[in-house]
Amino acid sequence: MTPHRPDREVAIVAFAQSDHRRRTDDLSEVEMVMPVLHEVLRQTGLKTSDIGFTCSGSSDYLAGRAFSFTMALDGVGAWPPISESHVETDGAWALYEAWVKLLTGEADTALVYSYGKASPGSVRDVLTRQLDPYYLAPLWPDSVALAALQAQALLDAGATDEPALAAIAARSRQDAADNPHAQLPGARPQGEYLVQPLRTGDCPPIGDGAAAVILAAGDRARELCSRPAWIRGMDHRIEAHSLGVRDLTDSPSTRLAAERAGAFEAPVDTAELHAPFTSQEVVLRRALDLDESVRVNPSGGALAANPVMAAGLIRLGEAAARIHRGDSDRALAHATSGPCLQQNLVAVLEGEPHVR
Amino acid sequence: MTAVTPPPETLRAPLVVEFPFTRSLGPVQSAFLTGLRERTVLGVRTGTGEVLVPPVEYDPATAAELRDLVEVGATGTVTTWAWNHEPRPGQPLATPFAWVLVRLDGADTALLHALDAPGPHAVRTGMRVRVRWADERAGAITDIACFEPHDSDPVAEPRPHDGLFADPVTGIVAPARLDYTYSPGGAQTRYLRALAERRTVGERCPSCSKVYVPPRGACPTCGVATTDQVEVGPRGTVTTYCIVNIKAKNLDIEVPYVYAHIALDGAGLALHGRIGGIPYDQVRMGLRVEPVWSDDGRYPDHYRPTGEPDADYDTYKELL
Ligand SMILES: [Zn+2]
Numbered sequence: 048m049t050p051h052r053p054d055r056e057v058a059i060v061a062f063a064q065s066d067h068r069r070r071t072d073d074l075s076e077v078e079m080v081m082p083v084l085h086e087v088l089r090q091t092g093l094k095t096s097d098i099g100f101t102c103s104g105s106s107d108y109l110a111g112r113a114f115s116f117t118m119a120l121d122g123v124g125a126w127p128p129i130s131e132s133h134v135e136t137d138g139a140w141a142l143y144e145a146w147v148k149l150l151t152g153e154a155d156t157a158l159v160y161s162y163g164k165a166s167p168g169s170v171r172d173v174l175t176r177q178l179d180p181y182y183l184a185p186l187w188p189d190s191v192a193l194a195a196l197q198a199q200a201l202l203d204a205g206a207t208d209e210p211a212l213a214a215i216a217a218r219s220r221q222d223a224a225d226n227p228h229a230q231l232p233g234a235r236p237q238g239e240y241l242v243q244p245l246r247t248g249d250c251p252p253i254g255d256g257a258a259a260v261i262l263a264a265g266d267r268a269r270e271l272c273s274r275p276a277w278i279r280g281m282d283h284r285i286e287a288h289s290l291g292v293r294d295l296t297d298s299p300s301t302r303l304a305a306e307r308a309g310a311f312e313a314p315v316d317t318a319e320l321h322a323p324f325t326s327q328e329v330v331l332r333r334a335l336d337l338d339e340s341v342r343v344n345p346s347g348g349a350l351a352a353n354p355v356m357a358a359g360l361i362r363l364g365e366a367a368a369r370i371h372r373g374d375s376d377r378a379l380a381h382a383t384s385g386p387c388l389q390q391n392l393v394a395v396l397e398g399e400p401h402v403r
Numbered sequence: 404m405t406a407v408t409p410p411p412e413t414l415r416a417p418l419v420v421e422f423p424f425t426r427s428l429g430p431v432q433s434a435f436l437t438g439l440r441e442r443t444v445l446g447v448r449t450g451t452g453e454v455l456v457p458p459v460e461y462d463p464a465t466a467a468e469l470r471d472l473v474e475v476g477a478t479g480t481v482t483t484w485a486w487n488h489e490p491r492p493g494q495p496l497a498t499p500f501a502w503v504l505v506r507l508d509g510a511d512t513a514l515l516h517a518l519d520a521p522g523p524h525a526v527r528t529g530m531r532v533r534v535r536w537a538d539e540r541a542g543a544i545t546d547i548a549c550f551e552p553h554d555s556d557p558v559a560e561p562r563p564h565d566g567l568f569a570d571p572v573t574g575i576v577a578p579a580r581l582d583y584t585y586s587p588g589g590a591q592t593r594y595l596r597a598l599a600e601r602r603t604v605g606e607r608c609p610s611c612s613k614v615y616v617p618p619r620g621a622c623p624t625c626g627v628a629t630t631d632q633v634e635v636g637p638r639g640t641v642t643t644y645c646i647v648n649i650k651a652k653n654l655d656i657e658v659p660y661v662y663a664h665i666a667l668d669g670a671g672l673a674l675h676g677r678i679g680g681i682p683y684d685q686v687r688m689g690l691r692v693e694p695v696w697s698d699d700g701r702y703p704d705h706y707r708p709t710g711e712p713d714a715d716y717d718t719y720k721e722l723l
Contacts, residue, residue: 072413075588078620081628095626111420111583121619124626167418167583172491180424180577181432182457182544183515187493192502195485196515203483203528242502243486243523287463291504291513292455295483 052309057149058268058275059260059396061090062364062371067230067256067352070166076105076115080162080257081122087158087259091271095124098261099154101131102145104138104161105356108173123158130154137161138258138360139321139382139392145262146281155267162257163356170253170355177385179288191250191324193290193386195242198326200295202244207329209244213237215325216248216350223347230254230352251323256354258361276367276378276396280308283382283392290387298334301381301391305335308393310379315395317342317369317378319362323349327388331381335393341379345369359383363394370398414592418585423578431460433573434472434566439546442536445564446475446510454561456510457544473561476508477534478553483513486523495549501526505550509561517549531555542572590620593632599701603694605670607631613671636667639706640714641690642723643673646683661686665706666722673722680707689713 063086071079088094101123105116116133125131130153134140138161145157165173171189178184201207216237223229230252238247261271268275284300284307286293305311318341322328328343337343344350346365349358359382366380375398382392428436431447435458438445447458448471456475461468484503490496495517503526504513519535520526533553540546587595590606594617597604605616606629613622614633622629644663650656661683664673678686679695691711694703 072415072586073589075591075620078588078590078628081621081626084626108581111418111581111585118619121621121623122626124622124624126624167585168581172493173581175493176579176581180426181428181436181575184579185493185544185575185577186495186516187491188502188515189491192485192487196483196502196504199485199528200483240486240488242488245485289455289457289459289463289512290515291457291482291506292463 053150053278053280055150055152055264056268056277057146057262057264058272058277059363059367060263060268060272060275061087061261062258062368063087063090064228064258064357064361064364065256066228067254067354069230069252069254071164071255072166076110076119076162076164077122079164079255080119080160083257083259084122084158084160087261091261093156093261093271098156098158099130100145100148100157101129102133102141102148102157102159104134104136104141104360105163106135108176109163109165109168109170109355111168119162123160137356137358137382137384139363140283140384142260142262142360142363143281143283143392146278149262149264155264157262158259159262159360160257160259161357161360163354164255165253165355166255174355174386182289190386191242191245194250194324194326195245196290197295197330197387198244198249198324201326201329204296206296206333207326211329212249212325215328219344219348219350222345223351226347226351228352229347232347232351245324245326249325251349251353252351254352254354256352256357258357258364260360260364260367272371274371274373274398276370276398279395279397280310281392281394282307283390285390286388293387295387296330298330298388298391301331301334301388301393304391304393305379308395310335310393310395313377315341315377315379317345317366317375319346319348319366319378319380320344321349321359321362321382323353323358325350327383330388335379335381359392366394366396370396373398376400413586413588414595415584415586418583419580420583421578421580423576425574425576427574428572429460430470430566431458431472433571434568436542436544436546436575437568437572439544440540440542440572441568442477443564444475444477444507444534445472445566446507446561447471448473448561453511454509455512456507457514472564472566473509474564475510475561476558478555478558479505479507479510479532480557481518481526481528481530481532482506483528484518484526486526495545500549503532503550505532508558516547519549519551525552543575588620590618590629594618601696601700602634603636603667605633605635607633614669615672616667616670616674633669635669636694638691638693638709639665639667639670640719641678641686641688641692642666642719643688644678644686659683663706665692666719671722676703677705678707679705687713689716689719
């Protein structure tokens with residue numbers, strides 16, 4: 048399949064994220080989001096009134112309140128009226144919408160942000176409400192249970208074993224020691240089974256957090272950032288709805304999205320994978336054909352901080368930030384949503400060669 | 404200079420969200436769930452001859468409409484599993500159990516459910532199981548109480564089924580309850596704490612100087628935090644109002660009553676409040692009002708006329 052080649056160059060020019068914490072009772076959603084918004088504006092020197100399009104991602108079910116995103120909008124300076132949109136899912140999909148908006152030429156800059164406060168509720172129970180309401184939701188299978196079914200399928204297939212999963216957990220949290228925003232930096236015990244075969248260490252922390260990026264097109268991007276992270280391609284795909292129809296050891300939707308995003312045209316040096324569970328990294332590495340030469344989740348990934356609805360956008364942001372810093376020349380970023388890697392988004396980011 | 408006071412401890416309160424979603428069923432889901440009520444498991448055959456259980460109305464691969472129902476066995480094979488040490492509220496069994504995907508005999512895909520087994524040592528991929536039916540069945544996925552281990556040979560062929568039952572189930576009610584602990588964050592905590600002292604505190608935008616009350620923590624015009632606290636009121640002006648004629652559920656206020664926008668003195672926008680102490684048909688724009696605190700003194704129950712002359716339109720026209 049031929050990758051789609053965008054006509055207009057669009058780049059991520061700034062990225063910021065909050066310090067991810069188990070609870071943020073002292074902050075409302077807008078109070079949590081605002082510092083992150085101000086940080087990306089500061090990085091670019093833009094004012095809120097300079098932004099051409101704003102798009103956010105979040106979920107009312109986390110806060111237990113309808114239209115909760117409208118409150119967070121106060122933080123972007125939404126009056127006088129702005130061009131704005133919202134996705135009820137991870138902010139990576141908000142970034143996709145903003146990217147399309149810039150590709151059409153309707154805007155030259157976009158602010159994308161997302162946030163999740165999982166602390167008010169029980170996120171394992173809350174996430175059951177996104178499942179098929181006829182066949183699954185009445186059984187309340189929680190997010191860890193569904194991931195554990197996938198992990199067992201991988202073990203049965205011989206695709207991994209428990210020591211290998213533990214090594215993924217250890218590597219991720221070790222890498223997170225260099226990430227000042229991470230919730231679980233440094234070594235952790237692998238712990239007891241939460242839902243066998245997944246141990247506590249195989250599962251992401253539950254926490255609150257927010258992230259924001261600024262996108263810009265063409266020369267505007269070059270003005271705002273010394274080394275923009277150009278989005279060479281981006282695509283998102285979904286698996287069949289029913290879990291029992293799928294081969295849980297594979298992620299054909301990730302592979303297809305990567306193909307359409309042009310990920311296989313040249314090697315990548317970095318991959319930020321949204322794999323909240325260790326076993327999901329195994330699935331994604333296989334689907335994306337990543338070998339040991341690729342630096343996977345140098346940020347620590349979702350195993351070190353997984354603010355639901357922001358963790359996918361953070362993967363795109365972390366990959367872009369590595370390009371901004373000159374640590375990467377061609378990076379793959381992946382975001383997921385739904386049980387067992389139901390939906391997958393892949394972006395390919397590149398930095399232009401430059402003298403450091 | 405003002406002394407630095409530690410931020411007040413954030414307020415917290417339980418918040419319960421309960422919703423009984425009523426959902427209608429299409430022809431395929433209706434047949435499947437009615438079948439469960441009658442201890443019959445139905446699947447649907449795709450164009451390539453695959454049998455999907457649980458059945459869907461459209462082929463996940465081709466999107467073709469699927470209506471060719473077949474009956475499959477109530478016995479099957481575990482395709483993957485996960486041991487659940489600590490069952491959570493609402494899950495099929497209250498004792499530790501295995502989550503399983505089961506490919507029922509005659510089906511090509513797997514159904515998610517619970518397996519009652521003594522421990523993880525008693526579960527493996529490939530093991531044979533059968534449906535344990537719920538004693539009372541209503542046409543829902545929970546009509547399968549769970550699966551249980553059962554040694555039997557697989558039955559190969561699905562049998563044609565017309566999907567017709569007496570008194571078919573056409574809908575389900577899916578109740579759900581989620582428990583939260585709500586905390587309103589910094590700005591609203593400061594506002595609510597001041598109310599308990601019978602003071603109304605707004606917050607000023609450091610950029611445009613507008614005073615927001617109740618404060619939500621940000622100025623929507625400037626997109627910056629409102630941190631500068633300002634006491635407003637207690638008196639204010641009715642900027643606009645409506646007369647409520649229909650009694651809301653669980654509300655013991657006599658109708659008709661007046662619900663108004665009230666610009667407290669010093670506030671940059673109006674807040675909502677009920678007007679009392681005056682016949683409803685005498686409330687007017689510009690009426691000067693003051694709060695009447697609830698018996699426990701934690702919030703203004705309503706606002707009543709102060710007796711002052713009405714405010715001049717020009718003094719509140721920007722706050723409409
Ligand atoms: Zn302002």
